[in-house]
Amino acid sequence: MTGTTLSEASTSKFVRIQDGELDLNIHYNDCGEGAETVVMLHGSGPGASGWANFNRNIEPLVAAGYRVILMDCPGWSKSDSIVCTGSRSDLNARVLKGLVDALELDRVHILGNSMGGHSAVAFALANPERVGKLVLMGGGTGGASPFTPMPTEGIKLLQGLYREPTIDNLKKMMNVFVFDTSDLTEELFQARLDNMLNRRDHLENFVKSLAANPKQFPDFSPRLAEIKAQTLVIWGSNDRFVPMDTGLRLLAGLPNAELHVFNRCGHWAQWEHADKFNRMVLDFLTH
Numbered sequence: 001m002t003g004t005t006l007s008e009a010s011t012s013k014f015v016r017i018q019d020g021e022l023d024l025n026i027h028y029n030d031c032g033e034g035a036e037t038v039v040m041l042h043g044s045g046p047g048a049s050g051w052a053n054f055n056r057n058i059e060p061l062v063a064a065g066y067r068v069i070l071m072d073c074p075g076w077s078k079s080d081s082i083v084c085t086g087s088r089s090d091l092n093a094r095v096l097k098g099l100v101d102a103l104e105l106d107r108v109h110i111l112g113n114s115m116g117g118h119s120a121v122a123f124a125l126a127n128p129e130r131v132g133k134l135v136l137m138g139g140g141t142g143g144a145s146p147f148t149p150m151p152t153e154g155i156k157l158l159q160g161l162y163r164e165p166t167i168d169n170l171k172k173m174m175n176v177f178v179f180d181t182s183d184l185t186e187e188l189f190q191a192r193l194d195n196m197l198n199r200r201d202h203l204e205n206f207v208k209s210l211a212a213n214p215k216q217f218p219d220f221s222p223r224l225a226e227i228k229a230q231t232l233v234i235w236g237s238n239d240r241f242v243p244m245d246t247g248l249r250l251l252a253g254l255p256n257a258e259l260h261v262f263n264r265c266g267h268w269a270q271w272e273h274a275d276k277f278n279r280m281v282l283d284f285l286t287h
């Protein structure tokens with residue numbers, strides 16, 4: 001695939017994951033070729049997917065010689081839907097384990113956005129020998145903030161959008177995703193709305209999951225010291241979804257972590273500051 005233009009359709013694949021009670025058809029995009037693989041895990045917003053979250057980050061990593069796998073978590077995009085009554089971070093981690101086993105990947109680097117960061121940490125705790133380096137962006141653990149009332153305004157808007165999936169509610173949520181809203185085009189809103197409305201089962205199951213267990217993302221703080229992987233934590237100082245002090249908590253708990261904070265940046269650092277984000281990630285993975 002290297003040397004050709006990557007598209008969602010040309011990289012789209014499915015795998016059946018069976019693990020205990022799980023039997024799920026999981027969608028992923030498989031981009032590029034390389035001895036080292038970076039798995040990217042998306043966030044939990046309605047209509048999110050690996051491709052939607054990371055479309056500004058795939059090509060530079062593929063061009064640098066990495067294989068990039070975008071896994072759509074159960075309940076998002078073209079993956080099967082599910083009601084999650086326990087820890088969604090651990091559910092995603094178990095599904096990721098099934099995927100890396102199916103692809104016969106001994107060890108992967110994981111780049112997680114928000115829920116994807118929580119899930120990357122859950123995976124690293126359960127499968128330390130399968131993890132190379134971690135990049136945690138706007139996520140890595142649930143848990144309360146000592147400074148910001150929770151749920152945050154962003155999470156309230158996200159949950160409101162799941163309950164009432166309208167274009168107005170989508171715009172309200174996306175306007176607090178980012179610091180600078182001038183890049184949010186009607187085309188982007190429409191694509192995200194289409195993603196959401198294509199899978200009303202995902203929207204309904206997310207609402208049912210929250211009703212069954214409002215704390216879908218457990219607090220991993222007491223266990224962070226177990227993770228020895230080198231970790232790059234990245235945050236936006238204007239993140240209105242997962243507050244920046246969560247990044248400080250990760251820095252304090254993870255023995256081999258460093259933290260970069262982008263100023264004038266919301267919850268989508270990988271998109272708002274894509275060029276610098278990509279350079280930092282490549283430098284971190286290489287050295």
Ligand SMILES: O=C(O)/C=C/C(=O)/C=C/C=C(\O)C(=O)O
Pocket residue numbers: 042043044045046048053113114115116139142155217241242267
């Ligand atoms: O509640 C949490 O801790 C996690 C929230 C998210 O995962 C929100 C993510 C939103 C996105 O980045 C998205 O693209 O939907």
